[in-house]
Amino acid sequence: MSKTNDTSNSNQKHETLLTHLYELRSRLLWIVGSVMVVFMCLFMFANDLYGYLAGPLMAHMPEGSSMVAIDVASPFLTPFKLVFVLSFVLAIPIILYHVWGFIAPGLYSHEKRLALPIIVSSSILFYIGMAFAYFVVFPLMFAFFTRVAPEGVAVMTDIGRYLDFVMKIFIAFGVAFEVPIITFVLVKLGMTTSDQLAAKRPYVIVGAFVIGMLLTPPDIISQFLLAIPVWLLFELGLLMSRIMINNKSTNEIESTERKEPRFTALSSEDDGQALDIEIDDNELLDDSDNR
Secondary structure (H helix, E strand, C coil), X not given: CHHHHHHHHHHHHHHHHHHHHHHHHHHHHHHHHHHHHHHXXXXXXXXXXXXXXXXXXXXXXXXXXXXXXXXXXXXXXXXXXXXXXXXXXXXXXXXXXXXXXXXXXXXXXXXXXXXXXXXXXHHHHHHHHHHHHHHHHHHHHHHHHHHCCCCCCCCXXXXXXXXXXXXXXXXXXXXXXXXXXXXXXXXXXXXXXXXXXXXXXXXHXXXXXXXHHHHCCCCHHHHHHHHHHHHHHHHHHHHHHHHXXXXXXXXXXHHHHHHCCCCEEEXXXXXXXXXXXXXXXXXXXXXXXXX
């Protein structure tokens, strides 16, 4: 009998593992397929998309100058690479949907309530960080670079190196804008408190400027444009953690107080005013013994 039970348990585990593997394969195919569909839709506009990406630099280049392609295959491979990266970025909501669908059955209900808003908000903040880099950082940074070029030096940037450069900036600002989510999660998981993080604010500000120095080009403008948002987003994360977590703690205390039993009685002598009565357990025992 025990051998039969062991065999059935092993078969169930094997079937469960195969079910998870089939689901994983299906969701990976959906992810790859969604990226390829977006890629096929954008590939015909690869050169136009690269021209739009190069717009902030071209607007500040000297009149008559242009970008160059050093490698032989760069005119084809560079827009191809841009479209592939852009396809992956635009497919992030679909990718996160399938990742969430795969891991959600193994989470508790309170973990689901926490994970889904974090996934959605982190995606939105990543897009906002990339948009901030393109519309705010790039014009100021490229204007500075083109103005400080030595006399007699023609500014002619290679298209492949320009793409690698802006991709690093996009990733740096996209990740930097995740600071509120990281701060909130640290406080939510109990690894630290909002008061402890607030006490370490000077170190956070210094760290923001160090990160700006390491992730951005060696100019003071881009360093400040990354460090200041990181600091402000850290303050936003502190505010979120204080409001949401403190409100939750207050609600839990109030619900606990409502669950505590209270005994009230009406006194005819006091015109129906409610009187709190404290009942002693020892007195109840004595009364029961007397009876």
